[in-house]
Amino acid sequence: SQQGEEDPQALSIQEGENATMNCSYKTSINNLQWYRQNSGRGLVHLILIRSNEREKHSGRLRVTLDTSKKSSSLLITASRAADTASYFCALNSGTYKYIFGTGTRLKVLA
């Protein structure tokens, strides 16, 4: 399966702390994306990193990509209670298909 594997499955932190979640995969990719899903809602795109990029930033989000290790990490700095959600990585291998990981459930305690 091409599905990404996310680690940890669940994460609980205090407000103000940083949250890091990881995505590992097995195939070569064109780009990797991160999505957020609030409970009972659809997924929302957060950030995209291409295979020739190593790091990208967007606000409090920092994404890294290591294609040699086939892994990516999403860092959320200075977390807030509103960041409580599930986070998914999505792999694109240059076709029309986007394969999602299993997700990390983040809980930020106020």
Add this chain to the structure above:
Amino acid sequence: DAGITQSPRHKVTETGTPVTLRCHQTENHRYMYWYRQDPGHGLRLIHYSYGVKDTDKGEVSDGYSVSRSKTEDFLLTLESATSSQTSVYFCAMGQGAVTGELFFGEGSRLTVL
């Protein structure tokens, strides 16, 4: 917000009955997708479309069929629903690998008794 809606949002049906879920978009996006989301499995791709009348299978296509007769509508059909198809179904749209971003609907929760 992103111009993509799913209907129905909730449905309860019995084993063996046909079910059709509809995805409608107003953004003229070329690509559309159906995923199912189950605990422990994340999102799994059922079918996708890369244009009108152009569709292909995803990871978990058995028991499902799709149709796309016009750009704005992508239908997912369960010909004979089974309890294993109880799930939350998400439709998504996108412009393709170049821009990368997918826009999701709010989901359709299907329960097969």
